[in-house]
Amino acid sequence: SQRRDFASMRRILTAMSPATERELARNPGFLLIRADYRAATGSPQLAQDDYREALRIDPANRYARIGLIYLLISRRDLDVLRREMPAAVELAKTDPEFQGVVGSAWIALDEPQRALPYFAAAVQRNPDEYLWLLNYADALDRNLQPDMAWGVRRHAGVKSREEAEKKEPPSLELLHAQARVAAQFMPGDAGLAAIRNLLRLDADADKISSDPLRQTLDAASRELSVAWMISTEEHSAAKVWLWTQYGRALAAPKWAEVIVAVAHGDLDTLQRALEQYADAIPRYDRHEAARRTQQYRLAQDIAFTELEKYPYDDEMHLRLTHSTFDMVSHSEAGYTTFRRGTVGGHEWTGEVAVWLSPRLRLSLDVSYIHQGLLNTVALASIPATDRLYGLTALWRHSVGETRFTVFHREALANTAGLRLVHQYPVSPRLSGRVGFAYNERTLETSGLAAGGVRDQVFVDAYYTPSKREFVLGQLFSRQYYTQDERTKIGSSYGLNWEAGHRFRTEYPDWHVRAAGSINHFERNGSGDAATAALNPAGTIPAASFFLPGSFSVYGLYTGFGTYYQTNYTRALRPFVDVGINRNTVTGTGYSAMVGVSGSVIGADRLTLYASTGRGGTGTNESARSVGLRYMYLFDNF
Numbered sequence: 302s303q304r305r306d307f308a309s310m311r312r313i314l315t316a317m318s319p320a321t322e323r324e325l326a327r328n329p330g331f332l333l334i335r336a337d338y339r340a341a342t343g344s345p346q347l348a349q350d351d352y353r354e355a356l357r358i359d360p361a362n363r364y365a366r367i368g369l370i371y372l373l374i375s376r377r378d379l380d381v382l383r384r385e386m387p388a389a390v391e392l393a394k395t396d397p398e399f400q401g402v403v404g405s406a407w408i409a410l411d412e413p414q415r416a417l418p419y420f421a422a423a424v425q426r427n428p429d430e431y432l433w434l435l436n437y438a439d440a441l442d443r444n445l446q447p448d449m450a451w452g453v454r455r456h457a458g459v460k461s462r463e464e465a466e467k468k469e470p471p472s473l474e475l476l477h478a479q480a481r482v483a484a485q486f487m488p489g490d491a492g493l494a495a496i497r498n499l500l501r502l503d504a505d506a507d508k509i510s511s512d513p514l515r516q517t518l519d520a521a522s523r524e525l526s527v528a529w530m531i532s533t534e535e536h537s538a539a540k541v542w543l544w545t546q547y548g549r550a551l552a553a554p555k556w557a558e559v560i561v562a563v564a565h566g567d568l569d570t571l572q573r574a575l576e577q578y579a580d581a582i583p584r585y586d587r588h589e590a591a592r593r594t595q596q597y598r599l600a601q602d603i604a605f606t607e608l609e610k611y612p613y614d615d616e617m618h619l620r621l622t623h624s625t626f627d628m629v630s631h632s633e634a635g636y637t638t639f640r641r642g643t644v645g646g647h648e649w650t651g652e653v654a655v656w657l658s659p660r661l662r663l664s665l666d667v668s669y670i671h672q673g674l675l676n677t678v679a680l681a682s683i684p685a686t687d688r689l690y691g692l693t694a695l696w697r698h699s700v701g702e703t704r705f706t707v708f709h710r711e712a713l714a715n716t717a718g719l720r721l722v723h724q725y726p727v728s729p730r731l732s733g734r735v736g737f738a739y740n741e742r743t744l745e746t747s748g749l750a751a752g753g754v755r756d757q758v759f760v761d762a763y764y765t766p767s768k769r770e771f772v773l774g775q776l777f778s779r780q781y782y783t784q785d786e787r788t789k790i791g792s793s794y795g796l797n798w799e800a801g802h803r804f805r806t807e808y809p810d811w812h813v814r815a816a817g818s819i820n821h822f823e824r825n826g827s828g829d830a831a832t833a834a835l836n837p838a839g840t841i842p843a844a845s846f847f848l849p850g851s852f853s854v855y856g857l858y859t860g861f862g863t864y865y866q867t868n869y870t871r872a873l874r875p876f877v878d879v880g881i882n883r884n885t886v887t888g889t890g891y892s893a894m895v896g897v898s899g900s901v902i903g904a905d906r907l908t909l910y911a912s913t914g915r916g917g918t919g920t921n922e923s924a925r926s927v928g929l930r931y932m933y934l935f936d937n938f
Contacts, residue, residue, distance in 0.1 A: 559574050637929075651666065
């Protein structure tokens, strides 16, 4: 529509008497001009009233209906917009100017498939008009046709550059188009330059213009700037931008507000957004907001509804899987044949985990190990069986979660223990855990596995500087005791660390990582009478029988798909992780793991794996295992 002289309009309205304004308000033309002014200067409800009055006076006024529909789109007043659609669709059959209006409305209503014919018609009439091309590309993207959208957007970029060469200085409209191309098609320096141009125009307008429309960026400019910041993962910059615009009396774009809230874990904003304007939030962000606020059923409903509209939306399929697993109960059985140093055996495991509420899950697990000695050089004997029964409660808090486990073990002696772990997301990129364990099973050496237990406290942090890099660190302190009398054997403390880079964020997510540990042991105790049966000498063993000397180990590893070793995938996904290490006591070592995981009947997961390694401990014992796990998923709600 034609740009109005809003500064002049403001002067006229200010000088006009109320009686004169009421008289002019009987004219649809005046109402349209006033509606445009009111919409542009922060009075959208008054503008809507003017459009309605113009249509009451002249029901066939095409400009009043076009202005009303665009106003409803900008306000995200979707219920009212949907009621206007039948009349607009009917007009679009004979009036080409309504085709773009209807296409834009269908996009706002999140029905891009219905919008595409209208945008295609508009582009066919204006094949070189970059604004229509950009909107057409957006509709193709929303309809899950990214390849076609890429081609159209590329063409729009060419046309916007050609137009820029003709105009000096470029218009705000042209800068919008260039910024949209930059934000969606040209990441990096090109996108930065376009956004800078837009921001520079805003700053200049603040200094030299008295027109309220030019004193700040309009809504399109603000959304473009926020879009660029979010697309380049500059969430902190986006937050600053929104606060700046708020300070300048501009409302933040609702969809951007939600994305920034997701990035910063602002649960109050997400909850308010879902309650007040859920339909205005893009579908992926709406789903994520429901998950973050622990409305898991709502997240599943959102995913199901969107998949009914777009059944080939792979991203939403993945999100549906995740939101289902947020509340799915399961049963699991596993079998492993293993060799750890001089000990070989078989282990059977089972678990049943049931969600009692969206925030509480109880699980019961059991482990049964049947084992024996391969030779009697290091150990004289070991318990033939090692059973463990555990009960775990998982509590979800508004932020973070806590796991509490109690267990009973039957091995060299009967023991009971507990474990408490609390996990908390400190920031969008940093999460941490603290934990405590009492009398837990320990596998540092064959002697400890057969006759010892450990108490442990630890704190760890996981940091992701970007989507592709990650860093993990853990500080720990451990005390070792015998199983029978809890005789003190010794202690250790140290640091585990890992840093890696993913070459791909999607499967096969090939990665390379460096990892290691620093372990300081103090052997200041001994075994007890019960552990004498383990010692080939037949006497109470010293602490050195159980604990190695201090050592450090570091290594370089690579692989892919390891996420699916413990997480659901519908398709069969192989995974691999191999590496070499260097131990300061035992020298060069290695590790290797291969496996495959996938679904058999849909609501299940079968994992097969094999691993081998040496050099990760201070005793140079080798370890090998081959096993399988089967998990069946069920919903008890």
